[in-house]
Amino acid sequence: xxxxxxxxxxxxxxxxxxxxxxxxxxxxxxxxxxxxxxxxxxxxxxxxxxxxxxxxxxxxxxxxxxxxxxxxxxxxxxxxxxxxxxxxxxxxxxxxxxxxxxxxxxxxxxxxxxxxxxxxxxxxxxxxxxxxxxxxxxxxxxxxxxxxxxxxxxxxxxxxxxxxxxxxxxxxxxxxxxxxxxxxxxxxxxxxxxxxxxxxxxxxxxxxxxxxxxxxxxxxxxxxxxxxxxxxxxxxxxxxxxxxxxxxxxxxxxxxxxxxxxxxxxxxxxxxxxxxxxxxxxxxxxxxxxxxxxxxxxxxxxxxxxxxxxxxxxxxxxxxxxxxxxxxxxxxxxxxxxxxxxxxxxxxxxxxxxxxxxxxxxxxxxxxxxxxxxxxxxxxxxxxxxxxxxxxxxxxxxxxx
Numbered sequence: 471x472x473x474x475x476x477x478x479x480x481x482x483x484x485x486x487x488x489x490x491x492x493x494x495x496x497x498x499x500x501x502x503x504x505x506x507x508x509x510x511x512x513x514x515x516x517x518x519x520x521x522x523x524x525x526x527x528x529x530x531x532x533x534x535x536x537x538x539x540x541x542x543x544x545x546x547x548x549x550x551x552x553x554x555x556x557x558x559x560x561x562x563x564x565x566x567x568x569x570x571x572x573x574x575x576x577x578x579x580x581x582x583x584x585x586x587x588x589x590x591x592x593x594x595x596x597x598x599x600x601x602x603x604x605x606x607x608x609x610x611x612x613x614x615x616x617x618x619x620x621x622x623x624x625x626x627x628x629x630x631x632x633x634x635x636x637x638x639x640x641x642x643x644x645x646x647x648x649x650x651x652x653x654x655x656x657x658x659x660x661x662x663x664x665x666x667x668x669x670x671x672x673x674x675x676x677x678x679x680x681x682x683x684x685x686x687x688x689x690x691x692x693x694x695x696x697x698x699x700x701x702x703x704x705x706x707x708x709x710x711x712x713x714x715x716x717x718x719x720x721x722x723x724x725x726x727x728x729x730x731x732x733x734x735x736x737x738x739x740x741x742x743x744x745x746x747x748x749x750x751x752x753x754x755x756x757x758x759x760x761x762x763x764x765x766x767x768x769x770x771x772x773x774x775x776x777x778x779x780x781x782x783x784x785x786x787x788x789x790x791x792x793x794x795x796x797x798x799x800x801x802x803x804x805x806x807x808x809x810x811x812x813x814x815x816x817x818x819x820x821x822x823x824x825x826x827x828x829x830x831x832x833x834x835x836x837x838x839x840x841x842x843x844x845x846x847x848x849x850x851x852x853x854x855x856x857x858x859x860x861x862x863x864x865x866x867x868x869x870x871x
Contacts, residue, residue, distance in 0.1 A: 473503050477510075481517040539582045540589070544597060550839045551778060552748070553602060556595030558780040561808040563587060563594075566778075566838065573837050624709055627701055627725035628734045631664040636818060637698030638723070639663040640738035641686070643677060643707055644746045648754030653862055656755040656764065658746045659685040661693075662738045665818065667781045668693070668811040669741055670772055673764035679710040686713070692772070694815065694825050699723035703735050745775060749845065750852070757859045760852060767848040770841055776811045778838040783807045783814075 476499055484495050499510050547566050548559060567583060570576035576583075631638060639661050646656040657677050661670040670692055672685040690697050700717065702708035704726050717724040727734030749771050755764065809817075812833060816826055 473505070476502060477513045477517050481514050484514045485518045539578060540585045541597065543578045543582055543586055544589075544594070545601060548598060548601060550842050552774065552842065554598075554779065556591065556598040557782070557808055559598060560591050560594050561780045562778070562810070563589075569837060570839075573839075575837075575839060621704060621709055621726070623714060624724055624726045626728050626734070628728065628731070634664065634699060636665040636820065637663070637695055638665070639668075639697065639700065640735050641700055641702035641708060642735060642738040642742060643682070643705065644742050645677075646750065646753065646755040648752065648861075650754070654756060656757075656761050657681075658750070658764070658768075659689070660738055660741055660746060661686075661689045662741050663693070663811075664737060666811045666814040667737070667783060668776055668815065669745055671745055671768045673761045673768060675758050675761045677707045679707060679712045682707040683712050683716060686716070694829060695821070697722055699725070701725045701727065701735065703727050704729050745771065749849065753853065753856065754861055755852070755856055756862050757856065759859060760856045763848065763852050763855055767845065767852060770844045770848060773836060774838065774841040774845060777833055777836055778810060778841070780808045780810050780813075783809070 480495050480499065484492055487495060495514075496507055496510050499505065499514075500507055503510075505513075547563065547570075548554070551559060551562065551566065564587060567576060567587070578586075642660050644658045644660065645651065646658065648655075654676050657674050659672045659674060659682060661672075662668070670689045672688045674681040674685050686700070697720075700708075700713075700722055709726060714724060716722070749767065750764065755761070812829060815821055815829060
């Protein structure tokens with residue numbers, strides 16, 4: 471009897487056998503054919519199903535029905551918090567449920583709530599990955615042009631921000647040009663405070679020095695604390711006479727990253743995707759009216775991400791000594807602190823009490839679901855307005871300075 475005949479002979483009996491009997495059948499086939507055990511199991515199931523003899527009465531093992539409601543509750547929180555990864559959502563579960571209950575939006579039983587709060591990080595991460603399988607990433611286009619003449623006036627900085635403190639942040643711009651970097655289009659300026667990871671996005675119609683300076687002034691007005699330092703890349707929108715004079719006037723330390731060294735500005739570079747691209751996509755926006763609506767969108771986004779989106783922050787990187795006695799960083803071996811920018815700000819001992827009370831008062835008035843719904847409405851408004859106004863690819867069009 472050949473291998474296929476042996477599998478065909480045992481397929482039906484295997485499908486209806488107990489666990490101990492299945493083990494005996496597999497042992498016999500392995501002894502007779504020298505096949506791998508897993509290959510035998512797959513062959514038996516494949517042969518049984520190929521002939522249309524699926525036994526619906528066979529006992530199926532799985533999670534109890536009560537966990538279905540837990541999955542639904544988890545999906546609700548995951549959507550309300552903007553589809554974060556499992557680690558970021560895990561740190562905010564208890565606080566998210568408290569806010570939902572406070573505003574009368576938590577419709578799940580106490581047992582479901584307890585099971586959700588008792589869920590381990592690995593289980594939650596696995597469920598979130600399953601929910602997010604269909605999501606994809608798209609790469610953007612770089613529009614940075616170095617300002618060679620003025621680089622000597624602005625020193626480079628690649629050190630540790632731990633010695634800088636509150637008020638020092640990184641800057642970058644993101645272009646909304648679609649698939650073609652031609653003509654005048656909208657840009658988004660992003661500021662990230664390094665002590666708290668507080669993020670401030672601002673939309674502008676072009677990338678001139680005046681437009682960029684105005685966006686930085688808007689960031690300074692919105693921040694709960696004073697800007698003490700700015701760290702952009704070496705692009706001409708940042709390294710210019712106007713921004714240098716502005717920083718000198720207000721006592722702001724201006725440094726820059728080294729050319730072609732994105733890791734010098736890594737914190738704001740990663741926010742380009744997690745904030746700007748996530749909420750505006752990769753479409754082309756090239757009309758001043760659309761920029762105004764983008765800023766309406768960013769007003770809601772800044773509250774949403776700063777008060778309700780936990781962010782990783784590396785607190786320690788592990789290293790080891792090789793045989794030559796040289797210390798080497800171990801790839802992936804890091805210790806993380808996962809908190810929202812708001813929580814980090816409230817934990818700072820040098821943040822004035824008046825500022826903390828103001829932030830606390832603002833936080834208690836916010837709801838992540840309402841902000842998420844508002845963001846979706848404004849996202850649709852931005853896309854619809856751009857389609858109504860049409861797209862402009864005129865390379866001869868000059869931006870207003």
